[in-house]
Amino acid sequence: MKQTFKPLLMASVASLGTLLALAAPQAFAQTAPPAASADEVTDVVVTARRRAETLKDVPIAVSTFSSAKLDQTGAQDITALQQQAPNMTLQVARGSNSTLIAFIRGVGQQDPLWGFEPGVGLYVDDVYVARPQGAVLDIYDVQRVEVLRGPQGTLYGRNTIGGAIKYVTKPLDMTSPTFMARGSLGSYNQRDLVLTGSIPLTDQFAVGAAIAKYNRDGFGKNLFTGAEHYNKDVTAVRLSAEYNPTDKLSLRLAYDRTQDDSNARHGHRETPALNSVGGPLYTGTQTVWNTPPADPYDTYAGLGDKNKVETDGVSLTAEYKVSDTLTFKSISAVRSGETATKIDFDNTPGGFMDVPAKYEDTQATQELQFTYGGERWSWVAGLFYLNSTASGAFDTTILGNLATTLTQGKVRTNSIAAFADFNYKLTDKWSLSFGGRYTKDNKRGTVYRANYAGAPSPVFGGTGAVTLLRSNYSNDKSFDKFTPRVSLSYAFSPALTGYAAISEGFKSGGFDMRGDVILTPSTVNGYNPETVLSKEIGLKGTTFDGLMNFTFAVFDSKYDDMQITRQTPVGATVASQVENAGKASIRGAEFEGTLRFSDKLTGNFALGYTGADFDEFISYNVLTASYVNLAGVYKFQMTPEWTNNFGLTYKTDAFGGSLVVSPQASYRSDMQMFEAANAALDQKAYWLYDMGVTWTAPGAKYKVGLYGRNLGDERYRTGGYNFPSSVSPLFGNSVSAFYGAPRTVTLTLEYRY
Structure with a gap:
């Protein structure tokens, strides 16, 4: 049934796109775009191609989320x-607590170790963020977020082989002062405060600031130390200044800093x-430590609870209009x-697999x-230049603290690139549209x-002597x-555009x-490097007399020289491998948009399918010292076949103001944590249900919001580590998992001036 359902649904979605395309000259020839709405394909302006364009005209699969949404x-x-x-x-x-992993259409990187680079690029106001540490950006002072799917190597370059995420902050108001204060109280003693404001000092110069403080008790507890587990203690600051001395010249100076002092997150033991x-x-009175805690957010970890992540950055953006066109x-x-x-x-009090770690990184772009x-x-x-250094060290302590392996190093990167993208009507x-990018690293x-x-x-304060030197080398590539x-691209009508692309x-x-x-x-x-060649056809626009806005895309990709990171226990140590394991085929479809049922009720939907298979997976087995092709056994990690979202937004006048009710439901099908299946870690299909209710006073000075997340209180895994006794008996059968947030309810009060 499952194998029959997939092709049928794929065919149905493809048929819908074909019918819309064929019907376009008749259905849309006399139809003007509907009235502007905050999230419509015909009206939304994005910068996916490094210039302002309406979403409908961009031949790229893009999802955009406004601050209101x-x-x-x-x-x-x-x-x-x-x-x-x-x-x-x-x-x-x-x-x-704040390191980001991202996969788009099956392409990404789960391992955040220094030296490993993500497969999905993150940009904050066009500034590339090279490292994933501290990259789980809290949403405040944001104008919109854009998600670009598929390779973005031409205009974005570095590590956008799977796609890119653009976090766009709000510009400063150059005409009048602004101020916003938002406080939140919620489940697990949540206490958040966000303050933002800006002041125009002249009609050409303005300064702004935003500060956010997020505090929450843990979803669980460290049953050995008594500390909160899965808590949150984050402070974030943004400062900016904008200067527009003439109609042609604009300057923006921005600074941001984030400090995450949340407790260390050790995970939950999944096996005895x-x-x-x-x-x-x-044994004895300590036997309780052998058994996984009943609550998936609890742990018996004895390594310690202290954790600290600090990131900061400064950027200067200058824009000059050379002429009306350039x-x-x-x-x-x-x-x-x-x-x-x-x-x-x-996840026990003993040191059977404990890893204290520290990372440092710098980048200039x-x-x-x-x-x-x-x-x-x-x-x-244009031209792009990056100079970066990522370094770190960690201990791997085993045998109840009787031995440890120190791993230490750094990687320096110098990268230059030249790029161009042309569009001709x-x-x-x-x-x-055609273009390209040349990159040299x-x-x-x-x-x-x-x-x-x-x-x-000794790097972490010990005095032990070296018993075996395992690696000590430097190399350049x-x-x-x-x-x-x-x-x-072809404009079927003012409201509908189709495109075909190869990137x-x-x-x-x-x-x-x-x-x-x-x-x-x-x-x-x-x-060696890895590459993805992607073919895509898409359709986006408005139909049914302006009642539905949608984007639709079908893609087929060839993934070559895939970089696969693996850690295999061998005796009393762990063998690490980064292999260019082989080739894969990825195909899929995406259909998302909004439906207007009435002036008060709208719906939103997003359906995604990704079918990914290894065509070749040549891996070196360190235990047998031989190569084996695992293509028929292994599957893509962190890539569910189906990802769906459905929601409603109801807007009405109530209590003298504006009331908005937004229920949402999202679905993810089965997902493997790693290429090899693991029943103790892999996540089964699940639904999440959310609800937002907001009331805004006349003039939008006051807003009250009540939000419920994961209302079904689903327990779902988001990651894990796998060092079972069947592979090596010296690590205490360490199989641990990390879980998404449980049900939470938050009350928010907001004031704007």
């Missing part, structure tokens, strides 16, 4: 977009703790981050853009790995690639910072 659903951070955008996984990384002969790891833009930025955390893999908008020609071209209906990796007696290692994109994405190679020369000697040579 995000507010209606009670979204607190960008991971909430996973429930609204099709074919996307966007979650807090395992063992973390076992010793090296398969018996209980703990604009020059410069985006200069520096960012840095520092993380000190603890991950207790065994410079981008120059020239944008031209003529009657028939429009284009954007062949006729009033046909448009051709130079990387230097340094890796040190050694066994020490006792724990911790260069990678370069030209990634083109071509699309052809290529590229993610640079590098060095495995866990590389173990003893177990995998070839690790010193690093790993």
